[in-house]
Amino acid sequence: MTRDGMGDGSFAIEAVGLRKHFGDVVAVESLDLTIEAGTVYGFLGPNGSGKTTTMRMLTTLTRPTAGEAWIAGVPVTDRAGVIEHVGYLPEEPPLFDELTAREYLRHVAALHDIPGSAADERIEGYLDRFDLDDAADRRIDGFSTGMRKKTGLVGAILHEPTVIFLDEPTSGLDPRAARTVKDLIAEFSEGETTIFLSTHILSVVDELADEVGVLHDGRLVAEGSPSDLKRRAEAGAGETLEDVFLAVTADHAEEYATTERGAAADGA
Numbered sequence: 373m374t375r376d377g378m379g380d381g382s383f384a385i386e387a388v389g390l391r392k393h394f395g396d397v398v399a400v401e402s403l404d405l406t407i408e409a410g411t412v413y414g415f416l417g418p419n420g421s422g423k424t425t426t427m428r429m430l431t432t433l434t435r436p437t438a439g440e441a442w443i444a445g446v447p448v449t450d451r452a453g454v455i456e457h458v459g460y461l462p463e464e465p466p467l468f469d470e471l472t473a474r475e476y477l478r479h480v481a482a483l484h485d486i487p488g489s490a491a492d493e494r495i496e497g498y499l500d501r502f503d504l505d506d507a508a509d510r511r512i513d514g515f516s517t518g519m520r521k522k523t524g525l526v527g528a529i530l531h532e533p534t535v536i537f538l539d540e541p542t543s544g545l546d547p548r549a550a551r552t553v554k555d556l557i558a559e560f561s562e563g564e565t566t567i568f569l570s571t572h573i574l575s576v577v578d579e580l581a582d583e584v585g586v587l588h589d590g591r592l593v594a595e596g597s598p599s600d601l602k603r604r605a606e607a608g609a610g611e612t613l614e615d616v617f618l619a620v621t622a623d624h625a626e627e628y629a630t631t632e633r634g635a636a637a638d639g640a
């Protein structure tokens with residue numbers, strides 16, 4: 373795909389022909405994305421379909437094998453430039469276990485050059501909002517999965533990034549914390565902040581996403597608003613986002629298997 377002005381910053385996230393392979397394993401293939409600022413983009417796909425690899429390429433943590441991508445017009449090859457714009461919550465956030473939550477968050481703030489008083493104000497606000505204030509001065513190695521996730525999320529958004537990548541942000545959270553995360557995503561997206569959200573919890577995507585992309589075997593096999601996708605699925609597959617997900621991933625698997633079989637037969 374080519375278009376005029378590629379990577380000119382008119383999209384919050386843009387990718388063209390993005391590909392990543394690990395040896396013989398093709399994790400992501402020919403991925404094109406154009407996501408406008410202020411969008412909540414739900415990124416769905418079965419286990420192993422390439423979602424994490426995509427997010428790692430878009431946040432500069434993994435170098436693409438081929439293709440190009442930009443965050444707010446900054447190429448992902450410019451790590452320092454991209455990091456300023458993005459926040460990333462991996463599925464299992466890497467935290468410094470020997471620090472307390474408050475120390476960790478102050479450390480993150482310092483990495484982003486957030487002045488001390490502004491950092492402390494933001495940290496206090498988020499610790500309170502996520503019910504972490506009582507645990508703030510305890511070492512992270514004693515934290516539960518949910519507490520680690522909440523601490524990681526605060527660390528990812530502390531520098532007020534304009535594009536936020538969230539990998540399973542609500543999994544492992546109690547209902548109250550999950551509600552807080554969903555409210556926060558909705559608040560962010562009311563402004564110009566873009567959220568790229570990967571989750572297997574389809575109700576979260578249904579509730580929050582403006583646009584949905586479904587990845588299967590590293591390829592984008594469906595894209596559209598949740599209602600568009602559901603309308604399309606009503607013709608035969610059912611009427612929920614889960615029906616859509618199952619249909620497009622099954623169709624693609626079948627098509628892929630047929631092609632593979634065809635190719636094998638041709639070669640035989």
Ligand SMILES: Nc1ncnc2c1ncn2[C@@H]1O[C@H](COP(=O)(O)OP(=O)(O)OP(=O)(O)O)[C@@H](O)[C@H]1O
Pocket residue numbers: 394397398399417418419420421422423424425426
């Ligand atoms: N560092 C790596 N080395 C080798 N193979 C890898 C590596 N990272 C990912 N893969 C492979 O790439 C493919 C895509 O993996 P990825 O983690 O991106 O999927 P995912 O959609 O995030 O899966 P899940 O929903 O289970 O988190 C898988 O086949 C995986 O085994």
